[in-house]
Amino acid sequence: MSIIIILHALLVLVFTLRILLRDDLSPPGRLAWFIVLNALPYVGSLFYFLFGEIDLGNHATKRHDEIFGEINAQASSFMGKSDYCYQCIEQVYQPAFLYGGSINGFHPLDGNIAELMPDSETTLTRMIADIDAATDQVHVLYYIWLTDITGTALAEALMRAAQRGVTCRVLADGLGSRHLIKSVLWQRMKEAGVHLAVALPINNIIYTLITSRIDLRNHRKITVIDSRITYCGSSNSADPEFLVKKKYAPWIDIMLRFKGPVVAQNQLLFASDWMQATGEAFNSIHLATEVFEKGFPAQVMGFGPTERTGAAPQLFSNLFACAQESILLTTPYFVPDTTVLEALCTAAHRGVKVTLIFPKKNDSWIVAAASHSYYRRLLDAGCTIFEHRKGLLHSKILTVDGKVSLIGSSNLDLRSFDLNYENNLLLQDRQLTQAINERQFTYIEGSDEVKLPEVLNWPFYRRISNNVVATLGPIL
Incomplete structure (x- = not known):
């Protein structure tokens, strides 16, 4: 019995010391792990071993630095x-x-110039037409790529392009697109001459669990055609009916079609992922640009576990701090860290009109519970919260003062902040931002406003469960 007690104490001590030695872990994250280790020492120790640390290994970090060094040297303009x-x-x-x-x-x-796509059907039609007109290169990266109507149509367009001599590169996430990677459609693309690669493959799950984390994923959605056109937004390569989670359908997304210098930046971000996945040199990627006289300024940015820690929440907080009149935010997953939550509340307290739009029914009960735990704080600060009734509102949009827009793949949750590779595009243009705001207003028309009295009347057990989940949020 004494040996078991000693082993138990050593186990808890080793993981406690490991947590205390980590400088990259936030105090709430550290506290959450302490709670789990003390409540469930054996299960907690196993979970910390498998999921506790965000690390792709020294090789991945070193390779990332080499890639961006190569990109900077050859594409600084x-x-x-x-x-x-x-x-x-x-x-x-x-x-x-x-x-x-x-x-x-x-x-x-x-x-730069851009068009806001009216719906998913139009997005697919325009994207396929652009690929069918391509003469040089097509680069595509998706977190989720299904073999449904949308996924098959995109694959067939790429096969047609490859067969007429266009260099087509496809990168799909090893977990999110696992069914495609194992499918006949993937093999057909390969046989047609499409260059294929898997981002963060999980061929050996045991090895992945031991050496890294299976939930470190490439969540980006990038399409670049002939270095002239890029699509950016929240859509995966999947039908709105999203058959893998059809009870939450339709998934409501937003996509924009860009032309101009920002296309080259999205091409470079794709190139960094392609080089990481394949080991290929940068010189195989062709770059070009065109500048439109009455275009707007824009820039691309990528977040991820090999980028600077805290980059995503710090960017959002910077944008909230810049707001003078309004913040209009749509996101399906809202589990902010302290930086983001405080910045939102601060903006509302100083008179900025802060409007938040979330889905009423979320495909993750954990995210929903954690999100709800913040409602009272946000409403007390003066924020307005809407919950969209139909399907899963999957759009990820932030607009500031009707002039500045951030659009891309990032959610406002800890997974996007810490675990996923994300791509976003930041722009300043009143006309385009107002069009994006109008889309968000249509979401509001199909939503219910959440009032403070309603939140205060939630049953005590619901409030407790929401707060418990939120307390453990940093490790979920």
């Missing part, structure tokens, strides 16, 4: 310069754009 920010961005928003440029080295470039 496409990345922009930090001092140019002062020429093309209104002064009040410059801190956010400057911070965005510090993440990957992509600074604002002027002369």
